[in-house]
Ligand SMILES: Nc1ncnc2c1ncn2[C@@H]1O[C@H](COP(=O)(O)OP(=O)(O)OP(=O)(O)O)[C@@H](O)[C@H]1O
């Protein structure tokens with residue numbers, strides 16, 4: 397760890413407008429979240445369904461404009477970036493979205509979906525290099541070779557799509573990776589493999605934010621965790637400590653819901 401902040405949030409808030417029977421109601425999905433992530437560090441964000449994990453992650457990537465506060469990549473607020481800076485930040489931040497059904501281009505093949513970001517950034521000049529990388533990633537993620545040229549829409553299961561999404565997030569060699577429940581659709585064996593692929597990158601210096609509802613995964617993946625409840629950080633600190641002696645009632649409730657080993 398070099399002690400350089402790679403990503404930070406200051407008083408970050410995200411508000412959605414919902415309309416029901418012509419009546420407008422604002423929903424605060426994220427409220428006043430502040431933290432910073434150092435280079436090479438992994439942070440887990442834990443919370444039950446509906447706690448605002450996905451909106452928080454998307455605002456940390458500058459994909460949702462914040463209603464309050466700001467998110468910054470390497471000290472630069474997303475809101476203040478020029479179009480060019482924003483593109484560069486996107487290239488350096490990998491994102492594994494929660495739902496590989498809606499996030500992957502359905503008409504592409506598995507290989508095509510992994511190559512897409514590469515081709516957008518590097519154009520045709522480095523196409524063959526991209527192809528080599530994409531194949532290496534799909535092999536590392538154990539997607540069987542007969543599926544590489546199969547269309548995402550017709551031939552891939554949820555778990556397979558999710559592994560394609562992981563490869564797609566890694567192909568540009570990001571410095572920071574934001575993952576939203578990256579193993580939710582895996583079975584026991586492929587889950588371990590996906591986590592190992594991420595781990596290998598972390599050991600090589602990747603900074604990571606892992607969003608999960610699973611406290612055990614949070615602790616396994618990161619030394620530091622943040623617990624989100626109704627859009628607010630209710631507890632943050634050392635992951636092992638959070639699991640051994642949670643102070644907030646919500647963290648205790650999350651813990652009590654864990655299956656006994
Ligand atoms: N695109 C959106 N439009 C409107 N409201 C939204 C949107 N995304 C999220 N919200 C609001 O934010 C709240 C929290 O978001 P969300 O349910 O995605 O949290 P989450 O912690 O990621 O849940 P899950 O574990 O189920 O993925 C939702 O209940 C909803 O009210």
Ligand SMILES: [Mg+2]
Pocket residue numbers: 449450451494576
């Ligand atoms: Mg979510």
